[in-house]
Amino acid sequence: MEYSYDYLIVGAGLFGAVFANEATKRNKKVLIIDKRNHVGGNLYCENIEGINVHKYGAHIFHTSNKETWDYINQFVEFNRYTNAPIANYKGKLFNLPFNMNTFYQLWGVTTPEEAKNKIDEQREPYLNLKPKNLEEQALHLAGKDIYETLIKEYTEKQWGRPANQIPAFIINRLPFRFTFDNNYFSDLYQGIPIGGYNKLFDNLLKDAEVLTNVDYFENKMLFDELAEKVLYTGKIDTFFNYKLGILDYRSLHFETSIHNTPNYQGNAVVNYTDKETPYTRIIEHKHFEFGNQDKTVITKEFPHEFSKDNEPYYPINNQDNNLLYSSYRYLADSLSHKFLFGGRLADYKYYDMDDTIEAALKLSNTEFNGQILYSEKLQVEI
Incomplete structure (x- = not known):
């Protein structure tokens, strides 16, 4: 059969774009489609008042993998x-x-020894707990003050249920740093693309054919016949028309506004950890790129339950959902002669950006039989 393309890629997010770039570097003919009116997936930036606004929530690239x-x-x-x-x-x-x-702000302690002693004191009533839920896990790991001030109400807003009904594995560990270091990530490398994430996608997709405002499922049979292989990066249960059941997610919505001030909150990210505030955080986008514009743009982030009518953001990887995903993956693997699956939605995993890139490169490595065109170190194993 004559195909118009070597690969059809469904979804122009980071996974699909990296795979598309690897394919086009090997002279493969690629068509990438997306149901949104733009490429970039959740990394897409909208320019407002000269500021790159992270339309789908804050994204900060970080990794310890030099390759x-x-x-x-x-x-x-x-x-x-x-x-x-x-x-x-x-x-x-x-x-x-x-x-x-943090420990100074909570308790007035000024040395690591004082802080460790205070944490031990706070944990002591809960040390014999065998945690059955997030509340017990947090108390066991951190004690009452940290739990009630910085974890409990914020987490309940995020997940939409009481902390004693949230699985303990959500916080398997809590990192304590006994230094005055506010760097959230411990990775060696981090930053924001200069000029925003859209520049990244312009370069990744420069040799691929791109169609936006296109819903794959409205003409699935036609699209499947266009290419020898299809890489699908959307929700895996949607691909199979939910025949085994629906995978659970938490969703978000965003309220973005312009303010006639050069500086609204003095920081890119402020989390609101009390239950009275309906949103979980405010993002002030200009601080990601050290902007000096006269105005500023902020986004409030509201978590809520997921439905088919809104965007899936965070997979709920409890035992039932993981078992359901495994069944879907079994079906997906049986179609590997024609269909490839990858990305956070198809893999039902919470991926950081570096995880997504590494997974896309691993798939391309497998798919192109060792025809590696990226760095020598990446071709060993990623």
């Missing part, structure tokens, strides 16, 4: 942005992640 960092820097230059979020609990501010600044 992944070098790979992505082929396409765009990154700035030196360091993520140092602030927590606001009923008007009181605390540094995140939990570090000596």
Whole structure:
């Protein structure tokens, strides 16, 4: 059969774009489609008042894998942005992640030894717990003050249910840093693309044919006949028309507004950890790129239940959902002669951006039988 394309890629997010770039570098003919009116998936930036606004929530690139960092820097230059979020609990501010600044703000302690002793004291009533839920896990790991001020109400907003009904595995561990270091990530490399994420996708997709405002499922049979192979990056249960059941997610919606001030909150990310505030955080986008515009743009982030009518953001990887996903994956693997599956929705995993890139490169490595065109180190194993 004569095909118009070697690969049809469904979804122009990071996974699909990286795979498309690897394919086109090997002279494969690629068509990439997306139901949204833009490429870039959740990394898409909208320019408002000269500010790159992260339309689908804050995205900060970070990795400790030098090969992944070098790979992505082929396409765009990154700035030196360091993520140092602030927590606001009923008007009181605390540094995140939990570090000596946080412990000083909570208890007035000034040395690592004092902080460790205070945490041990806080944990002591809960040390014999065998945690059955998130509340018990947090108390066991951190004690009452940290749990009630910085974890409980924020997490309940995120997940839409009481902390004693949330699985303990959500916080398997809590990192404590006994230094005055507000850098949220411990990775060696982090930053924001200079000029926004759209530049990254312009370069990744420069040799692919791209169609937006196209719903794959409205003409699935026609699209499948266009290419020898199809890479699907959407929800795996949707691909199979939910024949085994629906996978659960948490969703978000965003309220973005322009303010006639050069600086609204003094930080890119402020989390609101009290239950009275309906949103979980406010993003002030200009701080990602050290902007000096006269106005500013903020986004409030509201978590809510997922339905077919809104966007899936966070998979709920409990035992039932993981078992259901495994069944869908079994079906997907049986179609591997024609269909490839990958990305956070098809893999039903929470991926950071570096995870997504590495997974896309791993798939391309397998698909192209070792015809590696990226760095020598990446071709060993990723």
